[in-house]
Amino acid sequence: MPINPIKSLGFSPCGMFFWGKARTRLHNWKKSQKTMIELKRIRRAPCLAAGPLLIACVVWAAQAPTPKILATSSVSLELNAGKQVPALVRIKGPAGLLLVNRQEETLPAAIELDGATVPLAWQHRPALDITTARHVVFVYESDNPHLRLRWEWEARAEFGPVEHRISIENLSGREVWLPMVDSLRLDWSTDANNSLRNLYVEKGAGSPSPQGTHLDTVSDGYHWTGVSSTYAFSENGGPREIIPAEFIFDAARPQAGWYAGVEFSGRTRISLERSGQSLKSILGLNPDPGPFRTRIEPGGSFETPTIFLGAFLGGVDGAGNQLRPWVRAVLNNPLTWKDPHYPLTVNNSWGSGMRVDESLARRMIGDSKELGLELFGLDAGWFRGVGDWYPNPKKFPHGLAAIADEAHRQGLRFGIWVDWTQAALDTEPGALNVRDPKVKDWLVADLKPDWKPEDFKGQTIDIGAPAARDYAAHEVKRMVEDYKLDMLEHDGYLVAQGCVRDDHPHAPPNMSTAQVHHNWGADIVHDANSTDVSYHAVRAYYGIYEQLRKEHPGLLFEICNDGGRMVDFGSAAHGDYFSITDTYDPLSNRRAFYDTSHVLPAAMLESYVEKWATPHIENFRYMLRSGMMGWLTVMLDTTQWTPEQHDAARSAIALYKQELRPLIRDARLYHVSERPDGVHWDGIEYWDQARAKGVVFAFRGTVVDQPEHRFVLAGLDPEKRYRLHFQDGTALDSEAAGKDLMAQGLTVRLPQTYSSELVFLTEATAGK
Ligand SMILES: [Zn+2]
Structure with missing residues (x-):
């Protein structure tokens, strides 16, 4: 013993x-x-x-207290309600994964009341708790002032991670100021000898960086912070913003580990720190620049960003194959997924830039139908001016509803680009004018007298201010209804982070330290109130889209934000697809897809395909397929394609709808190569166990001495045999054993550089 x-x-x-x-x-x-x-x-x-x-x-x-167990098929949590503080005691995952948390919850120790710091004493109120198999809420109260804190955990699906948030309600009848409350603080007990790894991915913001997908060694003394915000700036030399999630595993047992992420688009951060036997991680709002403080009105409440926490088996792709379906099941709009055309194929006008007009739109709609595309997207350039979201009468003399009607007549859906929180200089009725005293008070910063907008960029209003929010909600609803929209794409620096106003609900600025940066038409504020500004503005943004979805079921929302600058799990819960990068060549598209597909459903990941040199038809297919692993948006003048290219595109789009789209929606995804570098080979595998079908996207870069490559596949049954069909006929159809495909690999031969192949797999015992 x-x-x-x-x-x-x-x-x-x-x-x-x-x-x-x-x-x-x-x-x-x-x-x-x-x-x-x-x-x-x-x-x-x-x-x-x-x-x-x-x-x-x-x-x-x-x-x-008896610990409460909250579990899904993937993870089990033991939660304890202490008299003064609750605790996440431990989590269990697959393959014997057991993580013990060394730390009880840290509840706020004090608040600010009438300028004085008042210490808080929290007491558990068991009578107010909720404890069901899927939902645990431990309630704590402070008597003086009277505050109620809900420490909440929920399993919203049978599988995958569980979610957690803390909310604090002000029952005191007086305004209080709350300091930073993190969403989750973990301090796992860890063996000092474990070789830990941390995987995280960057946003494709603007252009994917050379690295994109990071796999850090978490050695003793490791200290990492990943941040996310409503608009990722690519600051010179600084770390890129991440899609806010972390995946941690032991390199000696790489198949099992844990992961966590943040479901909020405001300024958030995840930190991970290792010291001796302690592995600490903190998730929640970003405390920098600080000090953070937020106001809670009498009767109001503050809610930390919801986080998710899960455990995985099957390595990093195993984690993704759990997280992606969970995002679909729990965060995404169920109506969107009921539509069998999701993800849609789109023709977007930005290939012609701002030079759009009615005749171009009608020509594009006609060619879209001929090519089999399903939505026509009218990008920037259709409006009278920035903030003046009415069709330019010179370009669209019959308005936008006429364009929508034409698209609908041809069996297409219709959507537009708009940056609906931007104000500028137009003075026509309905325009959001920065000199209007009412609008001036909504702007995140005062503008110089000689300020001018860019072609499609203006100054951001803070929709965290109720009057600004109401205006924006009304304006967006008007556009959706008047222009008969099936899709609304929002762009640019839409949701504020940092604001100089002291009469908005957020914390006032510290004008002695506030910095204002001018960035491409917009003034952007960095101040101690930035995180609180983004907290309020993001909640307003979510509220506007939740209301629009209620009023217009089936309306699609594209989250663009200058190509992948607001890609996060909060947006995933309020929009339908993301522009994942603003650089549209084949390599950038594949890089952004490689990174982002680790954490978000492939159907949500939109690649714009732009004009690119395609001397051979193989190059043309390579270009198209580089944007066909998720949501495809063609963004070039298709009427300029040669007849051969037109035929190739029509076939590729038909194949996408028939064969690829069902896999993109439902199949498991495996990263079966290194991250694309444009030189070597790269590929992505989809395998759908239910249909017993899959596909490998194979791409060859510029490498001259490697005409063939072996992709080591994953997710197949080693005991089964698979039929291989090479779509372009680069090899004869054949059959191979699952164990060989997952050990030696699938050989693809492509004689040309910048070419591609689709290799379809079917279980040999399953039909035809
Ligand atoms: Zn403000």
Whole structure:
């Protein structure tokens, strides 16, 4: 029998209220034990051995809170409601994964009331708790001032991660100011010898960086912070913004690990820090620049960004193959997925830039129909001016509803680009004019007298201000209805982060430290209030889209934001697809897809295909297919294609709709190559177990001495055989064993550089 750990801790058995403090040492002892059951037996042992203390121990046992278990098929959490603080005690995952949290929750220690700091004393209110198998809420209250804190965990699907948030309601009848409250603070007990790794991916913001997908070694002393915001700036030399999620595993056991992410588009951060036997991670709003403070009105509340926490099996792609379906099931709009045409194929006018007009639109709609495309998107250039979102009468004398009617007549859907929080200089009725005193008070910064907008960029209004929000909500609704939209694309620096106004709901600025940067038409504020500004503005943005979705079921929202600058899990819950980069050549499209597809459903990931040199038809297909692994948007003048290119595109689009789209929607996705570099080969595999079908997208870069490449596949059954069909006929159709495809690999031969192939796989025993 093991040595009694309680005895070694040196306090009496009935000192077990100190269990929390002693937990760390117990955990260290526990590592030498084989099972949790054994630990529970030992934990009870002192009571059995103590004789005279037995009764007291029984009383303790009756009073001790029983941990609540919240579980999905992928992860199980043990949650404890202490008298003053709750705790996430441990999580269990597949393959024996067990993580013990060394830290109880940190509830806010004080608030600010009438300029004075008031310490808070939190007490558990068990009568207000909710504890079901899928939903656990522990409620704590402070009496003076009267605040109610809900510490909430929820499993919204049978599988995948669970979600967590903290909300604080102000019942005091007076305005209070709250300091930073993190969404989740973890301090896993970890073996100092474990070789940990952290995988995270960058936003494709503007242009994908050379790295994009990061796999850090988490050694002792590692300290990483990844940030995300409503508009990712590519600051010189600074770290890029991330799609806010982290995936951590032991390199010696790379198949199992844990992951967490943030479901909010405001300024957020994830940090990960390793020191000795401690692995700390904090998720939530970004405290920098600080100090953060946020106002809670009487009767109002503050809610931390929701986070998700899960455990995985099957390596990083295993994590993605759990997270992506979970995003679809829990965060995405169910109506969108009911549409079998999702993800749609689109023809977008930006290939002609701002030079759009009615005749171009009608010509593009006609050619879209001929090519089999399903939506015509009218990009920037259709409006009278920035902030003046009415059709330019010289370009569109019959208005936009006439264009929508034409698209609908041809069986296409219709959408437009708009940057609906931008104000500029137009003075016509309906225009958002920066000199209008009402509008001036909505702008995030004062503008110089000689300020001018860019062609399609103006100054951002802060929709966190209720009057600005109401205006924007009304304006967006008007456009959707008047222009008969099936899709609304929002762009640019739409949602504020940082604002100089002191009469908005967010914290006032510190004008002695606030910095205003001029960036391509817009003034952007960096201040201690930036995170609070983004908190309010993002909630307003979500509210506007939630309302629009209610009023217009089936309306699609594209999140563009200058190509992938607002890609996060909060946006995924309020929009339908993301422009993942603003650089549209084949390599950039594949790089952005490679990165982003680690964490978000492939159907949501839009690649714009722009004009690119295609001397051979193989180059043309390579260009198209580089944008066909997720949502395809063609962004060039298709009427200038040669007849051969037209035929190739028509076939490629038909094949996409017939064969690729069902896989993009439903199949598992595997990154079966290194990240694309444009030189070597790269590829993506889809495998749909339910249909017993899959496909490998194979791309050859400029490498001259490697006409063939072997892709080592994943997710197949080693015992089964698979039929291989080479779409372009670069090899004869054949059959191969699953175990060979997953060990030696699938060989693809392509004689030309910048060419591609689609290799379809079908289980040999499954039909035809
Ligand atoms: Zn503001």
